[in-house]
Amino acid sequence: MKCRKCGGQxxxxxxxxxxxxxxxxxxxxxxxxxxEAIRKHRMFGRDExxxxxxxxxxxxxxxxxxxIEDGYRTTGLHLDLGIFEYSLDSRxxxxxxxxxxxxxxxxxxxxxxxGAPVPVIKHVTRRPPCSGCGLSKRYLMNRAALEHGFPVVAxxxxxxxxxxxxxxxxxxxxxxxxxxxxxxxxxxxxxxxxRVKPLYRLSxxxxxxxxxxxxxxxxxxxxxxxxGATSIAHKEILNRLExxxxxxxxxxxxxxxxxxRPAFERAEAVALNECVRCGQVTTGTLCAFCKxxxxxxxxx
Amino acid sequence: MKVVLRNPRREVEVAGGRRVxxxxxxxxxxxxxxxxxxxxxxxxxxxxxxxxxxxxxxxVMSGGRP
Numbered sequence: 134m135k136c137r138k139c140g141g142q143x144x145x146x147x148x149x150x151x152x153x154x155x156x157x158x159x160x161x162x163x164x165x166x167x168x169e170a171i172r173k174h175r176m177f178g179r180d181e182x183x184x185x186x187x188x189x190x191x192x193x194x195x196x197x198x199x200x201i202e203d204g205y206r207t208t209g210l211h212l213d214l215g216i217f218e219y220s221l222d223s224r225x226x227x228x229x230x231x232x233x234x235x236x237x238x239x240x241x242x243x244x245x246x247x248g249a250p251v252p253v254i255k256h257v258t259r260r261p262p263c264s265g266c267g268l269s270k271r272y273l274m275n276r277a278a279l280e281h282g283f284p285v286v287a288x289x290x291x292x293x294x295x296x297x298x299x300x301x302x303x304x305x306x307x308x309x310x311x312x313x314x315x316x317x318x319x320x321x322x323x324x325x326x327x328r329v330k331p332l333y334r335l336s337x338x339x340x341x342x343x344x345x346x347x348x349x350x351x352x353x354x355x356x357x358x359x360x361g362a363t364s365i366a367h368k369e370i371l372n373r374l375e376x377x378x379x380x381x382x383x384x385x386x387x388x389x390x391x392x393x394r395p396a397f398e399r400a401e402a403v404a405l406n407e408c409v410r411c412g413q414v415t416t417g418t419l420c421a422f423c424k425x426x427x428x429x430x431x432x433x
Numbered sequence: 434m435k436v437v438l439r440n441p442r443r444e445v446e447v448a449g450g451r452r453v454x455x456x457x458x459x460x461x462x463x464x465x466x467x468x469x470x471x472x473x474x475x476x477x478x479x480x481x482x483x484x485x486x487x488x489x490x491x492x493v494m495s496g497g498r499p
Contacts (some may be wrong), residue, residue: 145475336493342468354440355441376465
């Protein structure tokens with residue numbers, strides 16, 4: 134198989150694009166997709182400081198690498214989830230990446246902020262671990278961005294993540310979730326920063342290939358709580374579809390964004406309040422993060 | 434030839450002298466779910482692998498709900 138650009142030996146085939154690329158031209162293809170995402174959704178400008186949420190996995194470190202190489206002003210934010218060896222390794226990967234490139238990295242610990250690490254939160258709430266983990270991550274990312282003066286948080290969500298989330302929402306017809314699914318969520322409150330997903334045009338296989346070809350040392354192991362997660366089951370279903378019908382994931386997500394999402398956007402905005410305890414944004418009086426922290430405190 | 438699999442890390446021996454896509458099919462691996470590593474580069478599904486080769490099938494899925 135030959136590279137579409139230079140005709141040399143290809144390293145990766147992208148069936149949905151009916152193309153294959155050599156390592157150098159694939160890296161350029163990947164960066165162009167990120168540039169197109171940033172441009173199309175006006176995610177951020179070169180005059181802005183971007184907080185990049187990094188887990189230590191391939192997606193977020195690949196994203197950070199592209200932004201650094203393209204000259205954006207970035208700071209990493211790693212949230213230590215307290216999930217045994219997995220979290221220790223993840224944090225070490227982020228610290229090594231930042232040190233090697235001379236870029237700043239902030240680290241925040243879920244155990245310190247919520248009062249317990251993710252495994253204990255799972256036990257206390259008796260809910261799937263991804264539930265309390267995701268809630269804590271979204272809250273802490275936003276709060277860290279506000280405290281340090283970043284107008285925008287970029288996460289490494291890729292095409293597969295977004296297609297799987299959409300699939301889950303549609304399976305249960307969670308129509309209230311559909312308008313919130315977007316590559317770029319604007320700030321709708323003074324205490325909510327913009328959230329953007331510059332990798333949404335790229336599959337996770339492409340992110341893994343980029344990370345490998347750029348020699349990024351990322352954590353290959355899965356989160357120990359990932360086994361059995363609904364999102365993974367949905368990804369597996371979508372990958373089977375993709376195998377028989379290349380482009381299926383892309384068409385599902387992009388068709389939604391282009392044609393279906395506008396129909397689900399509500400005419401009237403949801404009322405946003407500030408949490409009576411922490412002051413962060415909530416639709417109620419006490420925010421979900423403070424409720425979670427209370428639940429953890431009561432159980433200990 | 435040797436194939437390295439991950440999560441957990443393990444190695445299996447399979448017949449070489451054929452294309453990567455045949456090895457993937459043998460192991461029941463969907464091409465979309467892995468990158469195929471030989472040495473310090475990636476190889477495409479149509480490339481031949483020898484009896485003496487070692488390749489890694491590295492899963493690309495990241496887990497958990499965002």
